Amino acid sequence: MKDFLKGLWGQHPVFRQLLGMCPTLAVTTSALNGISMGLAVIFVLFFSSLVVSLIKKIVPNQVRIAVYTVIIATFVTIVDIFFKANFPQISRALGPYIPLIVVNCIILGRCEAFASRCSVAKSLLDALGMGLGFTWGVFLLGSIREVLGMGTILGFQIMPQGYNHLIIMILPAGAFIVLGLLIALMNRIEER
Amino acid sequence: MKDLILIFVSTVLINNLVLSYFLGICPFLGVSGKIESAIGMGAAVTFVMTLATTIGWLIYHLALVKFNLIFLEYVIFILVIASLVQIVEMFIRKFSQPLYDALGIYLPLITTNCAILGAALFMVTKNYSFLESAVFGFSGGLGFSIVLIIMAGIREDLSYADIPKHFKGAPITLIVAGLLALIFMGFSGLISA
Numbered sequence: 001m002k003d004f005l006k007g008l009w010g011q012h013p014v015f016r017q018l019l020g021m022c023p024t025l026a027v028t029t030s031a032l033n034g035i036s037m038g039l040a041v042i043f044v045l046f047f048s049s050l051v052v053s054l055i056k057k058i059v060p061n062q063v064r065i066a067v068y069t070v071i072i073a074t075f076v077t078i079v080d081i082f083f084k085a086n087f088p089q090i091s092r093a094l095g096p097y098i099p100l101i102v103v104n105c106i107i108l109g110r111c112e113a114f115a116s117r118c119s120v121a122k123s124l125l126d127a128l129g130m131g132l133g134f135t136w137g138v139f140l141l142g143s144i145r146e147v148l149g150m151g152t153i154l155g156f157q158i159m160p161q162g163y164n165h166l167i168i169m170i171l172p173a174g175a176f177i178v179l180g181l182l183i184a185l186m187n188r189i190e191e192r
Numbered sequence: 193m194k195d196l197i198l199i200f201v202s203t204v205l206i207n208n209l210v211l212s213y214f215l216g217i218c219p220f221l222g223v224s225g226k227i228e229s230a231i232g233m234g235a236a237v238t239f240v241m242t243l244a245t246t247i248g249w250l251i252y253h254l255a256l257v258k259f260n261l262i263f264l265e266y267v268i269f270i271l272v273i274a275s276l277v278q279i280v281e282m283f284i285r286k287f288s289q290p291l292y293d294a295l296g297i298y299l300p301l302i303t304t305n306c307a308i309l310g311a312a313l314f315m316v317t318k319n320y321s322f323l324e325s326a327v328f329g330f331s332g333g334l335g336f337s338i339v340l341i342i343m344a345g346i347r348e349d350l351s352y353a354d355i356p357k358h359f360k361g362a363p364i365t366l367i368v369a370g371l372l373a374l375i376f377m378g379f380s381g382l383i384s385a
Contacts, residue, residue, distance in 0.1 A: 018218075018221060018362055019218075021218055021221065022215055022217050022218075022306045025214040026213065026214040065274075065303075066271070066274055069271075069274065069303075070267055070270070070271065073267040074267060076266055077265075077267065080266070081263065095317075096310060096313045096317065099265075099266050099313055100215075100306050100309060100310055100313070102266055102270050103270070103304050103305070103306040103309050105304060108304060171373075171377070172211060172212050172214065172370075173370045173371070173373035173374040173377065174370070175214070175370070176366045176367065176369040176370030176373055177366070177371075179366050180359075180363040180364065180366030180367035180369075181363065181367070183362050183363045183366065184356075184358045184359045184363035185358075187359075188358045191358070
């Protein structure tokens with residue numbers, strides 16, 4: 001249980017370990033994009049951890065990173081084709097950031113640091129925890145940017161009519177600044 | 193020729209890989225503490241990125257498209273990048289010890305630098321020709337280096353600043369990056385004008 005929970009708060013991949021920054025910042029222009037990216041990462045992380053922890057004994061140490069990367073790339077290809085076929089709109093919105101999950105350090109990091117050393121069950125719990133932690137992180141960031149930048153959340157209008165849209169929030173600069181403030185807030189909460 | 197200059201200017205300044213596509217953020221946040229190491233990292237990335245887009249272009253158009261294997265794109269690209277990094281590392285170590293001493297420690301980190309894979313993927317989606325891909329790879333690396341060096345300079349000064357306790361480390365770096373992104377938005381009128 002500890003392996004599962006640590007990804008949700010204590011060792012949160014985005015706010016604590018600063019892993020997977022590219023997708024975190026890039027796709028969080030809206031809450032929906034954030035969730036889609038989160039789900040894609042959970043899928044890839046879950047199955048890569050499964051395969052890595054199953055074959056950890058037979059992979060020679062020198063080529064392990066290359067092997068892990070190929071495994072991850074395979075699952076990313078599956079996700080990419082799945083999105084393209086079933087959710088073409090989301091696939092277009094996420095653009096190159098789906099294939100970029102291949103080099104997302106959360107996944108390689110968990111495979112290398114955890115799945116290659118622990119049992120299958122523990123690795124799967126760790127993968128789920130980290131994946132869910134990442135998902136709520138990007139959902140929160142996406143929601144804040146969508147509410148302030150467009151006045152909506154998941155497409156529903158929630159800000160009053162006369163609300164002056166803070167366009168900066170959906171531009172790249174907004175992503176950096178909101179994430180910086182969120183991490184500072186986490187530091188504050190953690191300190192208490 | 194005009195097209196190539198346009199690609200160069202827009203990739204270095206306007207569509208900067210770090211500040212508008214968020215590629216290569218990890219080294220950007222992690223390594224950029226000292227100007228010398230930022231220069232080393234930038235040079236290594238520029239070098240590998242130029243090679244990755246040119247060789248990636250050749251493989252994509254001459255092998256994958258021809259044999260209808262486009263679905264292998266990601267697997268092939270990441271393998272190309274990983275082996276390129278290996279080859280470049282061995283090559284540099286053999287032929288130029290000073291260069292190896294300067295770039296050596298940064299090379300292994302580059303495999304997981306998303307800017308390289310990102311540049312290779314953009315080159316495919318933007319349908320660049322061979323020459324355009326080479327220019328794109330080089331200018332992408334150059335843009336990355338410029339931002340990395342600026343950031344390293346700011347962070348050197350930042351270490352003397354009196355920062356609120358909870359903002360120390362990552363938060364203030366991200367906020368500085370946000371301001372830098374705002375500044376770089378000023379270049380966006382450059383090309384249409």
